[in-house]
Amino acid sequence: MIEPTEVENRLRLAFPDSEIEISDLTGTKDHFQAVVVSSSFAGKSPVEQHQLVYGALAEEMKGPIHALALRTYTPQAWQTLQGKK
Amino acid sequence: MDPTLRERIESLLQKNRVMLFMKGNKMFPQCGFSAHVLQLLQQAGVDFETHNILSDPEVRQGLKEYSNWPTYPQLYVDGKLVGGADIVSELQASGELSTLLGAKPASA
Numbered sequence: 215m216i217e218p219t220e221v222e223n224r225l226r227l228a229f230p231d232s233e234i235e236i237s238d239l240t241g242t243k244d245h246f247q248a249v250v251v252s253s254s255f256a257g258k259s260p261v262e263q264h265q266l267v268y269g270a271l272a273e274e275m276k277g278p279i280h281a282l283a284l285r286t287y288t289p290q291a292w293q294t295l296q297g298k299k
Numbered sequence: 300m301d302p303t304l305r306e307r308i309e310s311l312l313q314k315n316r317v318m319l320f321m322k323g324n325k326m327f328p329q330c331g332f333s334a335h336v337l338q339l340l341q342q343a344g345v346d347f348e349t350h351n352i353l354s355d356p357e358v359r360q361g362l363k364e365y366s367n368w369p370t371y372p373q374l375y376v377d378g379k380l381v382g383g384a385d386i387v388s389e390l391q392a393s394g395e396l397s398t399l400l401g402a403k404p405a406s407a
Contacts, residue, residue: 260386261368268369275369281332282370284385 215243216278221271228270229254233292239283247283251292260286304361311358312378317347317400320362321372324351332384333372339391340374345400376400 218236225234225248232252239245248267255263263286268275275282287295312318319336323329328337340347352359352371363369366380374381376399381387390396 260389261380261382264382264386265367269367272369284383285389 216274217243218246221246221248221274221279224274225250225267225270228266239281244278244280246279246281247285249285249287251287251289253289255286255288256290300361300364304357305365308358308361308365309378311350312375314350315346315348316377317345318375319347319349319372320352320358320375321349322351322353325349329353330371336372336374336384336387339387339396340400343397343400 218238222234222236225232225236229250229252231254232250234251235249237247239247250267254266258266264284267284267286268282271279271282311320317340319333319340321328321330321333321337323333325337328334337349350358352362359371362373366373368380368383370383372384372387374383374387381390381399387396390399
């Protein structure tokens with residue numbers, strides 16, 4: 215188990231310029247969803263973007279986090295997506 | 300990584316153009332995310348193979364390191380990591396998945 219705020223803090227350290235939203239999907243503090251919007255994703259494939267996030271949470275992924283639904287966007291991609299809504 | 304394990308992983312990746320490393324198998328997926336990706340592949344109507352990492356702890360740990368990817372399922376096309384359940388779902392939603400798999404467009 216891990217506090218959602220701790221997951222968020224960990225990601226903020228790795229992606230200082232980012233927008234981050236963490237949700238605890240099951241209320242059990244081990245299945246999370248993370249939306250990360252960061253310019254560090256520019257020019258990277260989806261696999262590479264997710265690898266960056268997993269890398270930042272490497273220790274947590276070994277135990278306290280059982281599942282992490284992940285959505286990563288560059289600020290541009292995020293704006294385009296918001297425009298469609 | 301142990302060279303024998305690396306070789307085994309690489310030969311598994313070459314077993315089929317489309318390889319799904321999952322929890323469980325085609326008949327009995329043992330995780331919701333694995334079941335979901337399995338379903339998307341079946342809908343796409345492509346030929347694919349699965350490998351049950353629950354019955355293969357060595358590959359389960361080894362592939363995480365090999366691909367720098369900590370979770371399952373993992374989908375590979377032509378030996379290259381496409382992604383996990385999130386990425387595969389997004390590719391399906393955008394219509395890119397069938398192109399990537401080289402599948403004929405599914406008839407409705």
